[in-house]
Amino acid sequence: MPQFEDKLCTREQLAARVAALPKPVVLTNGVFDILHRGHVTYLAQARALGASLVVAANTDASVKRLGKGDDRPLNQCADRMAVLAALESVSLVVDFDEDTALEVVQQARPEIYAKGGDYQMDAIPEGKAVLAYGGQAIAIDFEHDRSTTKLLTKVRAQRPA
Numbered sequence: 632m633p634q635f636e637d638k639l640c641t642r643e644q645l646a647a648r649v650a651a652l653p654k655p656v657v658l659t660n661g662v663f664d665i666l667h668r669g670h671v672t673y674l675a676q677a678r679a680l681g682a683s684l685v686v687a688a689n690t691d692a693s694v695k696r697l698g699k700g701d702d703r704p705l706n707q708c709a710d711r712m713a714v715l716a717a718l719e720s721v722s723l724v725v726d727f728d729e730d731t732a733l734e735v736v737q738q739a740r741p742e743i744y745a746k747g748g749d750y751q752m753d754a755i756p757e758g759k760a761v762l763a764y765g766g767q768a769i770a771i772d773f774e775h776d777r778s779t780t781k782l783l784t785k786v787r788a789q790r791p792a
């Protein structure tokens with residue numbers, strides 16, 4: 632097993648594994664279906680806010696409920712998690728089956744919660760929870776105009792009729 636797979640963590644292990652990480656701990660969450668430059672830049676910036684980065688990835692069932700499309704996610708959860716774990720910026724990867732990462736945040740209690748600039752921190756449950764216990768919630772501005780959905784549109788447009 633490659634060493635980066637040591638970063639994969641179960642929900643049961645989460646609190647103990649986070650407690651062992653260098654502080655401050657930054658946590659973020661998302662689908663990360665087809666990893667692109669926007670994602671890796673954003674994850675590196677999130678990691679630079681603290682000393683460790685925990686990424687919570689939506690389970691496949693949870694992605695289905697987000698309404699990104701019937702065929703999403705393209706990459707199954709275990710694969711999305713392994714790709715995230717292989718990144719230098721990432722310290723720990725956990726999955727979550729709920730509609731939001733609120734419970735993950737409550738279990739992990741990171742010093743900092745980060746999310747892309749497409750979200751308003753005081754309007755989402757994860758951001759509100761971290762702010763309520765005195766942590767920081769930080770939105771990171773988009774640096775690259777990329778998205779999984781745009782990539783898929785491009786691929787589909789190139790398919791022969």
Ligand SMILES: Nc1ncnc2c1ncn2[C@@H]1O[C@H](COP(=O)(O)OP(=O)(O)OP(=O)(O)O)[C@@H](O)[C@H]1O
Nearest residue numbers: 661662663669673746747773774775777778779780
């Ligand atoms: N281009 C980007 N620059 C910076 N952050 C991004 C970018 N795209 C996504 N993110 C952030 O990465 C996290 C995961 O995003 P997500 O998986 O929704 O990416 P996406 O490519 O926009 O996907 P989709 O097109 O399926 O909605 C979110 O916190 C989001 O804010």
Ligand SMILES: O=P(O)(O)O[C@@H]1O[C@H]([C@H](O)CO)[C@@H](O)[C@H](O)[C@@H]1O
Nearest residue numbers: 660661662663689730731732755756
């Ligand atoms: O990759 P996405 O679509 O940005 O990730 C979603 O983020 C939501 C956000 O944290 C607001 O609550 C979350 O609820 C959802 O489950 C996805 O992780």
